[in-house]
Amino acid sequence: MDRRTYLKASSGAVAALGLAGCLGDSGGSGSDDNGDNGDGEKTSSDGKDGADGGKIIVGSDIPYKPFEYRKADGSLEGFDPAIAEAVFKGQLGREYEFQKTSFDTIIQSLKNKSFRVIMSAMTITDKRAEKVDFSDPYFTAYQTVAIRKGGDIGKLDDLKGKTVAVQKGTTGESAAEDLKKEFDGSLSIDSYDQITGAFNALSNKQAVAVINDNTVNAQFVNEKDGIVFLEGKGEAEKQGKKAPPYLTLTVEEYGIAFRQDDDELRKKVNDAIKTIKDDGTYDEIYGEYFEG
Known part of the structure; x- marks a missing residue:
C-alpha cells in the first residue's frame, strides 16, 4: 500500500x-x-x-x-x-x-x-x-519538524542553539535527542506531558519547532495559520520510501x-x-x- x-x-x-x-x-x-x-x-x-x-x-x-x-x-x-x-x-x-x-x-x-x-x-x-x-x-509514520512560517528556521541546521518542543517518552523526543548529539549538544529540548503543550510552546514562541509524528504535526499545520513543516530531504528519501514533501528525520512503524x-x-x-x-x-x- x-x-x-x-x-x-x-x-x-x-x-x-x-x-x-x-x-x-x-x-x-x-x-x-x-x-x-x-x-x-x-x-x-x-x-x-x-x-x-x-x-x-x-x-x-x-x-x-x-x-x-x-x-x-x-x-x-x-x-x-x-x-x-x-x-x-x-x-x-x-x-x-x-x-x-x-x-x-x-x-x-x-x-x-x-x-x-x-x-x-x-x-x-x-x-x-x-x-x-x-x-x-x-501504520507507517515519520518524525517531522513543525515551525512558524516566516521565522528564522529554514533548514535543519538552523535549529542549532535553539529550543525545540516534544512530548515526553515519544520517539519525537528520541529524535530530538539524536539531533542534539549531532549538534554537539547545541540544542535545548523542552519535553511536555502532552503534545498539546509542545504545540502551545511553538505558538507562544517558547520553542522554535515541534518534533513529532508527521500526521499529528499535519493536524496542527492544517488547523493553525502560520505553522508549516520544515522542508528538505530526509530519511524517507534515503530509504527509498515514497517521501512526503517535507523533511523526515525517521521512518517508523506503529x-x-x-x-x-x-x-x-x-x-x-x-x-x-x-x-x-x-x-x-x-x-x-x-x-x-x-x-x-
Missing part, C-alpha cells in the same frame, strides 16, 4: 463507536517506564478471563489527534479507535474499551495489568520490544503492544490486521483520516 502523507481537513469515521471508558493522551511513540492509569479511573479486569472472552481493555494516551481524541460530546474518535473497532469487534467479536493513561508510563501500566493491550500510535522500537511484544505493523505472555491474542490480532488490509476495510478507515 502506498504511504499517504496528508491529513484530511475533517475526519469523522467513528464518532459513535460506542466506546466506554476514559481519555488518554497518546503520542505517536511511546514510553518505557513505570506508571499508572493516569486519570484515577480504574478497571477491574484486563480483559482476560478463563475462556479468554472478556472485554479487552485498551490503554491509550488521549488527546493525540488524529489517532485518538474526544469530541465535544465526549465520544471517542480517531484512527486507532476505528482500527480497534474493525479488529476487536469486527474480526474477533470482542467487546473493548479505551482507558486513559499517560504515555510516558504506558508500558509499565500494561505490565501491571491495568489493561490488556496498548493502542496509542506507538512506534515499534528495539528498546520497547525488550518489554512488550508487538503486533505486525499497522504496532499494538501486548504483554509478553499474551501470544494467543497477539496472533489473532495479527490475523485480523491482515484481513482488514486484504478486504479494503483498512483503506476505508485510512481514507477517513488521511489524504492521498
